Amino acid sequence: MGKNIAKSKHTFFFCDGGSCQKAGSEQVVRTARAYLRNNDLWNTTHTIKTRCNGRCEDAPTCIVHPGEFWYKELSPEKITHIVKGHIYNDCPIETELLYKEGWKEQVSSKEKAPIKPKPFEFKADEELGDCLITRGFSSDQYLYPLFLLLLEKSEGVTLYKPNYNPIPFKEIKDVVYSKAYTLELLTNTDCIEFIIAAVPIDDMALQKSKISITEYYYQKETNKTGIRFKNKFGKTLGKIEFNALDNKAWKYCTKIQLQNLTLDVSQL
Ligand code: FES
Known part of the structure; x- marks a missing residue:
């Protein structure tokens, strides 16, 4: 009882x-x-x-x-x-x-400084060419909200995934995160999967599919911004591209995901 x-x-x-x-x-x-x-x-x-x-x-x-x-x-x-x-x-x-309750501050002898994304840096990237790039966060506590936001602000957002044609985010009808490790992006005809949760260390297949690196970039050649997802071995698992610097979803990314990081494209 x-x-x-x-x-x-x-x-x-x-x-x-x-x-x-x-x-x-x-x-x-x-x-x-x-x-x-x-x-x-x-x-x-x-x-x-x-x-x-x-x-x-x-x-x-x-x-x-x-x-x-x-x-x-x-x-x-x-x-x-x-x-x-x-x-x-x-x-x-x-x-x-x-x-x-009532204390102005917590009392901890082990306080850690909050982890913040580093500023954008110049890189001559193999895939993106000359770009400004930084790393964001890759836990599902960041990635699931990111994909939900992209669903809401899908204008000018395109998803690229190996073995798929580019998918305008407008075609994605739902974002579902109900399985143990897998986020599902549902279109009328497809279910596009990304592994976003922490996976067992000894499951190599899952390790290779899991998004472990999330990079935010500005690409000089195209004048576009984007997000690149990689596994922990450095293999690209997918990309999101934004059509303009003032794209609403990109602005959200710099504000929330990158904690108000400034992108100064005049550096390039
Ligand atoms: S506070 Fe207990 S595991 Fe984080």
């Missing part, structure tokens, strides 16, 4: 993402749950495992409600102390907190 949520007074959201697991989150959860079971707190305290909380550098993490208390660098010893603090005293253990 599931928990009666109406009786639950505290909820602990334990991160069970990859970094937290590596840092020992499972032991932390087991310790907390054992304490709750043995102290007759099971029915009034809820524990939930979550995916990544977005604070991997502070792993293992958990969030406690009511309130908004974020804990960092947990261990089995610390979690018992924290559980007792919240349940018996309604009081957080301040020294272990990453953040609580």
Whole structure:
């Protein structure tokens, strides 16, 4: 039988993402749950495992409600102390907190600087000729939104994929990301696939098909901008081309995907 949520007074959201697991989150959860079971707190305290909380550098993490208390660098010893603090005293253990509501800043000893795309650089590229080029992000958290946006702002956008004729993005009727690794672009007659999710390291076929490099470029010869997708071995898997420098979808790319990076074509 599931928990009666109406009786639950505290909820602990334990991160069970990859970094937290590596840092020992499972032991932390087991310790907390054992304490709750043995102290007759099971029915009034809820524990939930979550995916990544977005604070991997502070792993293992958990969030406690009511309130908004974020804990960092947990261990089995610390979690018992924290559980007792919240349940018996309604009081957080301040020294272990990453953040609580009302703080202006989070407190982390392991803060990492945000990763930003590098400025566009000149390159005499084998495929594109003289161009300005930079790398964007290639995780599915960037690529899926990118393709959805292209579906919405398809004017002047063309997709190139080996073994296909150029496909105006207007012909793409839907973008579906429901399979484990594969993004599907559906036209009236075709399903064009790209592998965009993290794939198993030992599956070479998937590794070769996965987009691991995403490059944004301005090509001097054509005066066009575009996006080139490559696998991790440097093989081109596809390209998107924009018809003009002020193309709406390209502007989105520089604003969102490239975090307001400036493209100065006078450098060429
Ligand atoms: S895996 Fe736990 S915060 Fe990212």
